[in-house]
Amino acid sequence: MDERVRRHAEVLVDHCTRVEQGDMVQVSAPKEAEDLVVALYEKLGEVGARPSLNWRLGPAVRAYSQAMDENDYTTKEHDLAAMEETDVVFLISGGGNAYETSDVAPSKGQAAGRANKPILEERLGTRWVITTHPTASGAQKAEMSTEAYEEFVWNAVNRDWAAQREHQAQMVEILDPAEEVRIVSGDTTDITMSVAGMDAANEYGRQNMPAGEAFTCPVPDSVEGEVLFDKPLIRQGREIRGAYLEFEGGEVVDFAAEQSEDALESILDTDEGARRLGELGIGMNRGIDRFTYNMLFDEKMGDTVHLAVGGAIEECVPGDMPFNESATHVDMIVDMAEDSRIEVDGEVVQRNGTFRFEDGFEE
Structure with missing residues (x-):
């Protein structure tokens, strides 16, 4: 594994969220960020935390949103219950098509946001951090080569x-x-x-x-x-x-x-x-x-x-x-x-x- 990925995970665990032994941890990430998730799990294991993993799949979100009636959006009580028991949240972006839900009615995004508000409010009470893993899709959006984009991301992360x-x-x-x-x-x-x-x-x-x-x-x-x-x-x-x-x-x-x-x-x-x-x-x-x-x-x-x-x-x-x-x-x-x-x-x-x-x- 690229040592820069391991360093990224160390910064997230030690500097950003100060994870401790026994902490209940949620990790949310796209499949394209698998390397960072693996490095993060390795670091969490060293600390003695207890993580759970939620893979985010853009096409599945699109399919659900297109099929869903906007009047049927309500708070996902099981997600809320899980967040209530969570100490630390890692939100990782970096993969997939940024425009995947471009053909979903904006009003459904409004409805989903209102339904998710209690979960968001609960998450804001945890030790949480948002980050990005460099991928080819991220490089393409930035109009950079994949190698140059990786260097850009990790230079921004691994700072004093x-x-x-x-x-x-x-x-x-x-x-x-x-x-x-x-x-x-x-x-x-x-x-x-x-x-x-x-x-x-x-x-x-x-x-x-x-x-x-x-x-x-x-x-x-x-x-x-x-x-x-x-x-x-x-x-x-x-x-x-x-x-x-x-x-x-x-x-x-x-x-x-x-x-x-x-x-x-x-x-x-x-x-x-x-x-x-x-x-x-x-x-x-x-x-x-x-x-x-x-x-x-x-x-x-x-x-x-x-x-x-x-x-x-x-x-x-x-x-x-x-x-x-x-x-x-x-x-x-x-x-x-x-x-x-x-x-x-x-x-x-x-x-x-x-x-x-x-x-x-x-x-």
Whole structure:
């Protein structure tokens, strides 16, 4: 087995989730990630954990979704019961056809999301991590050779996470006491939001691997302005390009997309909370230097900002602050590399992708 795969498994078990002897562990993965699953099981055996495995098969999901009446979606109580007994969850992506469910009605995705919400909420109470195993299909999406893509993924995973944490802490220190954040990019994005009273967090590899962002939650009714997400995303087997949102009083009042506008509408129609922002994330991983159609990587790029419609992140919202509830959480990316800035309480803290604490920052 490639030693880089073993190293990936070690990072997941020791750094991300801190698995202990006796922990009940769920592993969810596509068959294409078999090597990582084997390495993960080997490491879990050394620790003395108790894993169970769920293979994800895209064509089976498509067949079920096409046959299912959207009114029949209900919470899978056996899955919920299993999650209630689980300590650690590994969610591995990387294989299969990203567009497998492109011919499934978006409304069924909404229905499935609402039905799965109790399971999602239970999973968020575990020690969980999302990661990617490099495969030929992932390389094809990224327009890279398989070998180059493997090197890209493992270089992003096998980093000095203590140093990355220290780098990101500088942005967390700016965000945590902040009152207001403004994001401006070209003529298409100018959006403000209050983050007063919210906590900022440092994602250095606890729940995402690779990691690399500072994030917080906007006050739900405070978001004003418009934003054009100039990086595409794949959702429910559909590629959404040129997504545009306009906010008033914290709520999306207008939207459009150059491609798959119906898929964007489906996301926003999931529930009431899906038309409000649940996250502001600032990418800070300089080891991720190209767009690959994988949100886990793309949102961490050091010259991007991502905003998520839907559910807020519990660790960022103190008990006395309003919490945006939703069955969905969809990240979308703004490229901040050119003609862009981030302002915090009226002060520019990033210009054209460079932070004020980095070399090359222009006042």
